[in-house]
Structure formats: structure tokens, C-alpha cells
Amino acid sequence: MKLIPVAAMAAVMLLSSGCVMKSTHEATLQELNQTRAQLGSAQQTIKEQRDEIERNQAQIAKDREEIAKGKSQIxxxxxxxxxxxxxxxxxxxDLEAARKELGASQEQLETMKQIEAETQKRNEIYAQFVKELQKMIDGGQLTVSIEKGRIVINLPDEVLFASGSATVNKAGQEALAQIAKALAAFPDRRFQVEGHTDNVPIKSARFPSNWELSTARALSVVHLMIDEGVSADNVSAAGFGEFHPRATNETPEGRALNRRIEIIMLPNLEILSNELPKLAE
Structure with missing residues (x-):
């Protein structure tokens, strides 16, 4: 058996150890390169994720801005x-007010039409009174006029009464019969007989003042007119004493004008009652 020298064995062991170290080193380098590659890939992934996060954050900010704008718009x-x-x-x-105003205007227009018709009717009645009573007008027994929208038949007291009396004389009865005939032709109209005196005081057992005298004269005329065919429903009496003079009481002529009987055709109150104040507003 051939023995290997110690030095040779040591050399062989050294060479064998070097081969192992080189192989390990290469494996380590390879592993390091892989780690570096993985690290680089991880870093790229992290960068991409960060970029994605930044984009998401930017989109979130934009969405928040849009939401804020949406809230402001809302x-x-x-x-x-x-x-x-x-x-x-x-x-x-405004529409309701306009409708009410239109309704009021239409009501006013209708009222104006009724007033116009009433005025025309009054004028026709006035013309008829003048025609039927023309002889008495010409004879100075009475006058017919329109005053404050009313037809007024005015008879001086001497035509009807003796001084201080409330008994209608014969000539007065004849005059009132003609007037009653004219009034009876309008059964849908109402008339008021008004008695008036001058301011000369009267004091008697029957007439303590001009109030009583003027009222008694008006009542005498009313009774006679009813007897002549005027409906009692359509005629009334009133006494005003000396308090509604037509002229001055300082002269005989003025006092004569103030002593009178007036027969007034009253306006149609169903038409004129509540509407005229509204029209004046």
C-alpha cells in the first residue's frame, strides 16, 4: 500500500475547501441577486401602489370637490x-286679487247699468208727469223738477190750504186728484209727501209748533191721494217744519216759497242701497 504524503493531503483538502467556498459564494451571489430582483420588484410594486394611492387620493379630492359643488348647487x-x-x-x-277686482268691476258695471236704466226710467216718468200736469204747471199751481236724482212735485201751500190749516181746500182736492192719477200709473214706485213751513211760529191747541202743522198737512195729502187710488203701500208722510227752507225767510216772497207741499218720487233703493258707497271708494 502506497502512502500519500501529508503535504499532498493538505493540498488536496485545501483545494477541496476552495471549491466548496466558491460554490457557496456563487450560490449566495445568486440568492442575493434574486433578493435584489425581488426587492426591486417589490419596490416597483410599492411605487405603483403609491402612485395608485395618489391617483385615488386625487380622485377622492376631486370627488369631494364635486360633492361640495353638488351640495352648493342643491x-x-x-x-x-x-x-x-x-x-x-x-x-x-295677485291672481285672486285680480279676480276679485274683476268681479267687483263687473258688479260695479252691472250696478252702473242698473243706475243708468233707473235714471232713464226716472226721466221717462218725469216727462210723463210734466205732460199730464202741464196745465197745472202753466197755471202756476205746481212745479215738477229733478233734484238730487229725485222727481219733486212742488205745490205752494196756498194751492191746498188756508193759512194755519191742515184741511185741503176744494181747489187743492181737484189738483191732488190729478196728481194722484199720475202717481197711480206707477204702482212699482214709492212716493213721500213732505210738509214744509216758513219760520213764523205757530202755536195753537191743535198745532203747538210748525212741526205739527207741516206733518198734519202731509198726512192730509196722503189720505186724499190714497182715496184717489194711490196704493197705501207706496206713499208715506213726513213733516219738516221750517228746517228745510227753499229760500230766505227774511222776505215775504221767500217765506211764501218755503210754505209748501212736496211730493217726492223715491229712488229705487234695491238698486242704489249699498252699491253707491262702493263706487265712490
Missing amino acids: EFNNVELSEMEMRKLQLQQ
Whole structure:
């Protein structure tokens, strides 16, 4: 058996150890390169994730901005909607007011038409009174006029009564019979007989003052007119004493004008009652 020298064995062991170390080193380098590659890949992945996060954050910020804009638009729309509702309410109120005004205008127009018709009817009645009473007008027994929208038949007291008396004389009875005939032709109209005196005081057992004298004369005329065919439903009496003079009481002529009987055709109150104040507003 051939023995190997110690030095040779040592050399062989050294060479064998070097081969192992080189192989390990290469394996380590290879593993390191793989680790570096993995690390680089991980870093790239991290960078991509960061970029993605930044993009997401940017999108989130943009979305938040859009949401904020959306909220602002919603608030603006709500304010605008509220204003539109207020304008709508105002328009509805204006429309209702316009409808009421139109209704009032139509009512006023209808009232004006009725007043016009009433005025025309009054003028026709006036013309008929003048025609039927023309002889008495010409004879100075009475006058017929339109005063404050009313037809007024005016008879001086001497035509009907003696001084201080409330009894209608014969000539007065004849005059009142003709007047009653003219009035009876209008059963849908109402008439008021008014007694008036001058301011000369009267004091008697029957007539303590001019109030009683004027009222008694008006009642005498009313009774006679009813007897002549005027409906009692359509005639009334009133006494005014000396308090509605037509002329001055300082002269005989003026006092003579104030002593009178007036027969008034009253206006149609169903037409004129409540509407005239509205028209004046």
C-alpha cells in the first residue's frame, strides 16, 4: 500500500475547501441577486401602489370637490325653489286679487247699468208727469223738477190750504186728484209727501209748533191721494217744519216759497242701497 504524503493531503483538502467556498459564494451571489430582483420588484410594486394611492387620493379630492359643488348647487336650487314657491304664492294672491277686482268691476258695471236704466226710467216718468200736469204747471199751481236724482212735485201751500190749516181746500182736492192719477200709473214706485213751513211760529191747541202743522198737512195729502187710488203701500208722510227752507225767510216772497207741499218720487233703493258707497271708494 502506497502512502500519500501529508503535504499532498493538505493540498488536496485545501483545494477541496476552495471549491466548496466558491460554490457557496456563487450560490449566495445568486440568492442575493434574486433578493435584489425581488426587492426591486417589490419596490416597483410599492411605487405603483403609491402612485395608485395618489391617483385615488386625487380622485377622492376631486370627488369631494364635486360633492361640495353638488351640495352648493342643491342649496342654491333649494333657495331658488323657495323663491319660486314665494313667487308662485304671490302670483296666486295677485291672481285672486285680480279676480276679485274683476268681479267687483263687473258688479260695479252691472250696478252702473242698473243706475243708468233707473235714471232713464226716472226721466221717462218725469216727462210723463210734466205732460199730464202741464196745465197745472202753466197755471202756476205746481212745479215738477229733478233734484238730487229725485222727481219733486212742488205745490205752494196756498194751492191746498188756508193759512194755519191742515184741511185741503176744494181747489187743492181737484189738483191732488190729478196728481194722484199720475202717481197711480206707477204702482212699482214709492212716493213721500213732505210738509214744509216758513219760520213764523205757530202755536195753537191743535198745532203747538210748525212741526205739527207741516206733518198734519202731509198726512192730509196722503189720505186724499190714497182715496184717489194711490196704493197705501207706496206713499208715506213726513213733516219738516221750517228746517228745510227753499229760500230766505227774511222776505215775504221767500217765506211764501218755503210754505209748501212736496211730493217726492223715491229712488229705487234695491238698486242704489249699498252699491253707491262702493263706487265712490
